[in-house]
Amino acid sequence: MSFTGTADIEINGETAFSDVPVILCIFNGNIASLALSHEETEGIFTVPLYDIVTSLT
Numbered sequence: 001m002s003f004t005g006t007a008d009i010e011i012n013g014e015t016a017f018s019d020v021p022v023i024l025c026i027f028n029g030n031i032a033s034l035a036l037s038h039e040e041t042e043g044i045f046t047v048p049l050y051d052i053v054t055s056l057t
Contacts, residue, residue: 001026009041017041026053 002025009017021037030053036045 007036009036026056029053029056 002023004021004023006019007022008015009020017040020040023033023035025033025035027033032051032053033048034051035048038044038046
């Protein structure tokens, strides 16, 4: 399952980047991967962020 959209990225409480393209993927129902456009974030986010999904409600 995957979703695409845009997000505003805050760093230290300040909006650093606006309307950044993002892709959220959920694998096996319990692993989430969030990929942020490295071009739009000036290379700060070059690898996806991963986390464990505990509930999809």
